[in-house]
Amino acid sequence: MPDLSHDLTGKLLIAMPGMEDPRFSGSVVFLCVHSPGQSMGLIINKQMEEITFAEMMEQLEIPSEGPPPDVPVCYGGPVELRRGFVLHSSDYRPRGEEALRVDHRFAMTGTLEVLEDIAVGRGPRRALMALGYSGWGEGQLEEEIQRNDWLTADATMELVFDTPMDRKWNAALESLGVTSLTLSSEAGHA
Numbered sequence: 585m586p587d588l589s590h591d592l593t594g595k596l597l598i599a600m601p602g603m604e605d606p607r608f609s610g611s612v613v614f615l616c617v618h619s620p621g622q623s624m625g626l627i628i629n630k631q632m633e634e635i636t637f638a639e640m641m642e643q644l645e646i647p648s649e650g651p652p653p654d655v656p657v658c659y660g661g662p663v664e665l666r667r668g669f670v671l672h673s674s675d676y677r678p679r680g681e682e683a684l685r686v687d688h689r690f691a692m693t694g695t696l697e698v699l700e701d702i703a704v705g706r707g708p709r710r711a712l713m714a715l716g717y718s719g720w721g722e723g724q725l726e727e728e729i730q731r732n733d734w735l736t737a738d739a740t741m742e743l744v745f746d747t748p749m750d751r752k753w754n755a756a757l758e759s760l761g762v763t764s765l766t767l768s769s770e771a772g773h774a
Contacts, residue, residue, distance in 0.1 A: 590616040594687040598735040598756045612752045623725045626660040626714040628751035648703035660714025669694045669714045676708030710745040
């Protein structure tokens with residue numbers, strides 16, 4: 585049985601092929617917070633078809649300098665779908681609100697300020713936008729991992745920000761040395 589007592593903050597959750605919850609099927613989730621009482625993450629591989637970053641900036645009346653930046657907008661998860669979060673490289677420091685520093689590479693900001701800064705070229709070097717988030721209560725994520733709903737993997741800047749959306753799930757699996765063909769939703773059960 586895996587040791588689930590360690591902090592998974594900054595790690596990736598990779599949905600197993602047998603994931604029964606359609607909201608998470610085929611998902612790769614970046615865990616922004618993992619603590620004994622709760623966990624919070626953003627799905628980073630399900631780009632929203634309904635809205636682009638440029639359209640979002642227009643709706644929020646945020647002016648941009650030059651062409652709008654190419655920032656993917658993802659379905660972050662089923663909780664608070666009207667709320668936006670920006671997962672970004674840790675080089676960006678908001679002037680007002682504090683960013684949630686995940687580790688030395690990643691941070692998350694949930695304010696309009698980061699969107700305004702991205703629009704005028706003062707934002708982070710790397711970023712993706714998520715609408716909604718994925719959340720787990722006390723012990724819930726650990727139970728799901730023990731049930732083989734999720735694999736965990738190290739997050740890399742390249743996988744999170746540079747890998748095409750339709751390749752992230754497979755790339756995350758490959759980072760563990762497995763492929764979807766070699767996986768079974770019953771892995772680890774005798």
